[in-house]
Amino acid sequence: MENMVTDIRDEPQTDFTYCSGANTEVLKFGSCQLHSGHKLLFLIIPGNPGIVGFYRSFMQTLHSKFGYRHPVWAVSHAGHCVPPDSMDMVEDASFAAEGDVFGLNGQIEHKLAFLREHVPRETRLVLVGHSIGCYVILEMMKRDPDLKILKAVMLFPTIERMAQTPQGKVMTPVLCHMRYAAYLPLFLLSLLPDTLKSSLVKLVFGGIHSLDLSVLRPTVGLLSGDCAANAMYMGAQEMKKVLERDNLTITNNLEKLIFYHGSMDHWCPVQYYHDIKRDFPRGDIRLCEKGFRHAFVLDAGREVGRMVAEWIRGDLTNL
Known part of the structure; x- marks a missing residue:
């Protein structure tokens, strides 16, 4: 019987809503509606592509590690999810275009709008960012300093000098100058049946020995065409706009922040870890000793979830 109860509590709900005029997917473990209690x-603020399904195992682990007491949600980036048949990608095309909702600034405002619309103001937050999601969190802290943030965990943070990283040097010309050339192949891929897309995804991920199979379906969704195009558009802006580290926001929130840098991360070289550690010697800034990849959700979501739970357990003792 206990296993049956655990299975039920581990089963998430997926909601689709319009936020900032754009289709948004929200993956929810625990309470699906929040109230003042x-x-x-x-x-969870995802990386790019901002697909919540990638984080399922990570979220499930966090939810269980705290005895299923606290809801664990992930909000997609605007336009990175395949809308259900009853919804369009945007609710109001002119509104979405005016706010550039698919761009980097628009995605930050999108997350703040989501909190205003779906989370009571008095509810305390543990924000978990991955990759560009960490930059988004720092911007959220800067733009709305009254958010009730208890902790913000920055996993494999891309918060500075992205275009100068090894991966950035490869991807900047692709995303900023050549992405339109990829739209036709993406469109043709989107026409394939899902079974064939799934086979292609398995082939691409074939070299990952301990692949988390829960990431296959979200990856197939990314091949819808529009989702990948929106992710590439956001990526192009990341290369142009994520420049200097926001030291002032970090200083103002240092006691709330935990940084976890990869030891072999081509999006955030180890030198960036040494730099931030030097500049913030009192900060909680950690270097991965387990060899996790930047895209940890592919094979280490549960392990990272257990690790994060231990880091913040002491801060949640009275909640």
């Missing part, structure tokens, strides 16, 4: 929410 909810003391705490874990909110």
Whole structure:
């Protein structure tokens, strides 16, 4: 019987909503609607592509590690998810275009709008960012300093000098100057049946020995065409706009922040870890010793989830 109860509590709900005029997917473990009695929410801000399904195992682990007491949600980036048949990618095309909702600044405002619309103001937050999601969190802290943030965990943070990283040097010309050339192949891929797309995804991921199979379906969704195009558009802006580290925002929130840098991360070289560690010697800044890849969700979501739970357990003792 206990296993049956655990299985039920581990089964998430997926909601689709319009936020900032754009289709948004929200993956929810635990309470699906929040009210003033909810003391705490874990909110995952994804990397790019911002597909919440990638984080399922990570979220499930966090949810269980705290005894299923606190809801764990992940909010997609605007336009990175395949809308259900009853919805369009955008609710109001002119509104979405005016706010550039698919761009980097628009995605930051999109997350702030989501909090205003779906989370009671008094609910405390544990924000977990991955990759560019960490930059988004720092911007959220800067733009709305009254957010009730208990902790912000920055996993494999891309918060500075992205175009100068080894991966950035490869991807900047692709994303900024050549991405339109990729739209036709993406469109042709989107026409393939899902079974064939799934086979292609398995082939691409074939070299990952301990692949988390829960990432296959979200990856197939990315091949819808529009989702990948929106992710590439956001990526192009990342290369142009993520330049200097926001030291002032980090200083103002240092006691709330935990940084976790990869030891072999081509999006955030180890030198960036040494630089931030030097500049913030009192900060909680950690270097991965387990060899996790930047895209940890592919094979280490559960392990990273257990690790994050241990880091913040002491901060949640009274909640």
